[in-house]
Amino acid sequence: MIHGNLQTALEATGVTSTDGEEANRAAGAALSAFLSAFESTKQRFFNHLLQGLKAPSVIDAIRLDIETGWAPVVQIVSTGEALLKRRLETLDPDEDLTEAIFTPKDYCLSYLEKAFPVHQQVMVEQEDGSVLSQPLRDENGQLVPSREAEALRDAMIEDLLLLAPVPSALEQIIWAFGPESVAEVTGRSQRPVKGSNGVLRIERRSASANTAETRAFMNGDKDLLIFSDAGGTGRSYHAARSAKNQARRRHYLLEPGWRADAAIQGLGRTHRAAQVSEPFFRVCTSNVHGEKRFTSTIARRLDTLGALTKGQRETASQGMFRASDNLESPIAGGVCAASMVILSAATALR
Numbered sequence: 001m002i003h004g005n006l007q008t009a010l011e012a013t014g015v016t017s018t019d020g021e022e023a024n025r026a027a028g029a030a031l032s033a034f035l036s037a038f039e040s041t042k043q044r045f046f047n048h049l050l051q052g053l054k055a056p057s058v059i060d061a062i063r064l065d066i067e068t069g070w071a072p073v074v075q076i077v078s079t080g081e082a083l084l085k086r087r088l089e090t091l092d093p094d095e096d097l098t099e100a101i102f103t104p105k106d107y108c109l110s111y112l113e114k115a116f117p118v119h120q121q122v123m124v125e126q127e128d129g130s131v132l133s134q135p136l137r138d139e140n141g142q143l144v145p146s147r148e149a150e151a152l153r154d155a156m157i158e159d160l161l162l163l164a165p166v167p168s169a170l171e172q173i174i175w176a177f178g179p180e181s182v183a184e185v186t187g188r189s190q191r192p193v194k195g196s197n198g199v200l201r202i203e204r205r206s207a208s209a210n211t212a213e214t215r216a217f218m219n220g221d222k223d224l225l226i227f228s229d230a231g232g233t234g235r236s237y238h239a240a241r242s243a244k245n246q247a248r249r250r251h252y253l254l255e256p257g258w259r260a261d262a263a264i265q266g267l268g269r270t271h272r273a274a275q276v277s278e279p280f281f282r283v284c285t286s287n288v289h290g291e292k293r294f295t296s297t298i299a300r301r302l303d304t305l306g307a308l309t310k311g312q313r314e315t316a317s318q319g320m321f322r323a324s325d326n327l328e329s330p331i332a333g334g335v336c337a338a339s340m341v342i343l344s345a346a347t348a349l350r
Contacts, residue, residue, distance in 0.1 A: 185231030
């Protein structure tokens with residue numbers, strides 16, 4: 001929706017023009033800034049949205065794991081704490097917390113309110129004869145808005161607010177099993193918790209919360225553990241011989257992120273020395289071709305890292321990824337068109 005209206009808004013504000021290439025070149029810097037802001041927002045939005053859409057299937061799988069005696073561990077990268085804090089700052093004191101508040105569409109709403117092009121641009125000739133595009137200001141120094149662009153923005157905000165909420169995967173997992181069953185090891189200082197009556201409240205987390213949560217999971221007091229990058233360093237979640245909770249770990253790589261070394265470090269949290277049993281890894285992906293492409297990047301980097309460090313390609317990925325999982329080849333488009341389901345089979349790390 002935003003993509004379809006962005007070009008119209010750029011023309012309405014004078015950032016781009018149909019008068020010729022010279023005018024468009026003059027507005028190059030402004031055009032680049034607007035497009036960059038849109039693309040970065042789109043990346044963050046779809047990343048959080050896809051994790052939220054995968055959460056119901058992951059929750060069903062985790063529930064079955066717990067019933068059959070597994071100890072599930074979920075690995076994510078982002079927690080959305082910055083989004084949570086921003087939303088809480090804008091709430092009125094008498095406004096109730098709802099699931100709609102904690103959704104990734106706030107990224108789009110924030111973009112529309114702060115970065116969508118709604119102010120007029122004017123061409124200014126420089127001393128060297130070049131022409132640059134700059135924001136138009138009135139006699140009081142205020143930015144001059146474009147009524148057409150503002151109308152487009154307001155209509156899109158209204159449409160976005162009517163969309164059904166898709167909470168983040170982290171929130172859905174905690175709400176599904178309850179904080180008394182989920183050990184959260186993340187960098188969050190506060191989180192939304194749902195009570196038995198379905199009412200949401202904000203719970204603050206102390207600096208020692210991660211240590212206590214890890215201990216609760218390793219002692220078997222909590223059924224599952226979910227950790228982010230902040231919880232993926234310096235801690236172990238494996239079925240250690242010295243731990244009370246010696247159930248075999250089922251490790252869900254829900255969000256691999258962009259760093260192969262960080263993904264490997266996270267996978268290593270459940271695969272350590274002196275363990276009773278090796279973990280069973282399950283890489284979670286959707287049938288969205290774009291996400292397959294992102295997951296493929298991690299697959300390639302894992303294999304490349306193995307080739308650099310151990311001299312053999314399959315060392316780092318431990319056989320979890322196949323050569324056909326690499327969508328960065330010339331035939332990648334054909335593979336995606338054929339709807340190849342990558343990483344569909346979970347593989348135990350031997």
